[in-house]
Amino acid sequence: MKFFVDTAEIADIKELAETGLLDGVTTNPSLIAKSGRDFMEVTKEICGIVDGPVSAEVVALDHETMMKEAETLRKIADNVCIKVPLTIDGLKTCKKLRADGTMVNVTLCFSANQALLAAKAGASFISPFVGRHDDNGFDGMALIEDIHQIYSNYGFETEILVASIRNPVHVLQSALIGADVATMPPAVIKGLFKHVLTDKGIEGFVADWAKTGQTIPTA
Numbered sequence: 001m002k003f004f005v006d007t008a009e010i011a012d013i014k015e016l017a018e019t020g021l022l023d024g025v026t027t028n029p030s031l032i033a034k035s036g037r038d039f040m041e042v043t044k045e046i047c048g049i050v051d052g053p054v055s056a057e058v059v060a061l062d063h064e065t066m067m068k069e070a071e072t073l074r075k076i077a078d079n080v081c082i083k084v085p086l087t088i089d090g091l092k093t094c095k096k097l098r099a100d101g102t103m104v105n106v107t108l109c110f111s112a113n114q115a116l117l118a119a120k121a122g123a124s125f126i127s128p129f130v131g132r133h134d135d136n137g138f139d140g141m142a143l144i145e146d147i148h149q150i151y152s153n154y155g156f157e158t159e160i161l162v163a164s165i166r167n168p169v170h171v172l173q174s175a176l177i178g179a180d181v182a183t184m185p186p187a188v189i190k191g192l193f194k195h196v197l198t199d200k201g202i203e204g205f206v207a208d209w210a211k212t213g214q215t216i217p218t219a
Helices: 010-017 027-033 037-051 064-072 087-100 112-120 130-137 140-154 170-176 184-191 194-210
Strands: 002-005 023-025 056-057 080-085 104-109 125-128 159-162 181-184
Touching: 002 010, 002 184, 010 037, 010 184, 027 037, 027 112, 037 056, 064 080, 064 087, 080 087, 087 104, 087 112, 087 181, 104 112, 112 125, 112 140, 112 159, 125 140, 130 170, 140 159, 140 170, 170 181, 170 184, 181 184
Parallel strands: 002 023, 002 181, 023 056, 056 080, 080 104, 104 125, 125 159, 159 181
Antiparallel strands: none
């Protein structure tokens, strides 16, 4: 499974990239606004930090303007992935962009039927929102299972990019189902490292080592 971080905060992206675990970045207008940075500037900086896809979202709602915005965005760097909404105009844009090899992430997916449409439009990634799905009384993981089954049935190459991840359990469940990518806030990625027994074990090792009075030379 690929790990993407869902943020526009440069410090967080750099820190996670140094672990070697980061495969890409997803952004959206809300995250860019939260960063307080210029959209084009921060997107270019992110693209220089990671080698994998960096999702940059169009804000237009009509196909013609989406294409104009996409033309500007994909000039930022070779690893820009154009993000479009799951609408008729969004899928028209997806189809046209994919025809010339541009990566496209179709976002705001809340049903398996929508995911099927995105795959037929040639989307590189489909982004079902499991957390928001759960918030509204649905089963987010059941949605991932349905999409995975449909894509397997027909051999679609669209990658399932699980979004709106709220906790490490979402990551585990997505991996067990066979989703291709999990995009999550920095805090969730860091939470994957945590386990009470790991912490307890480290504490024990440190205490036992201190009792020996020894040190390991570092210079």
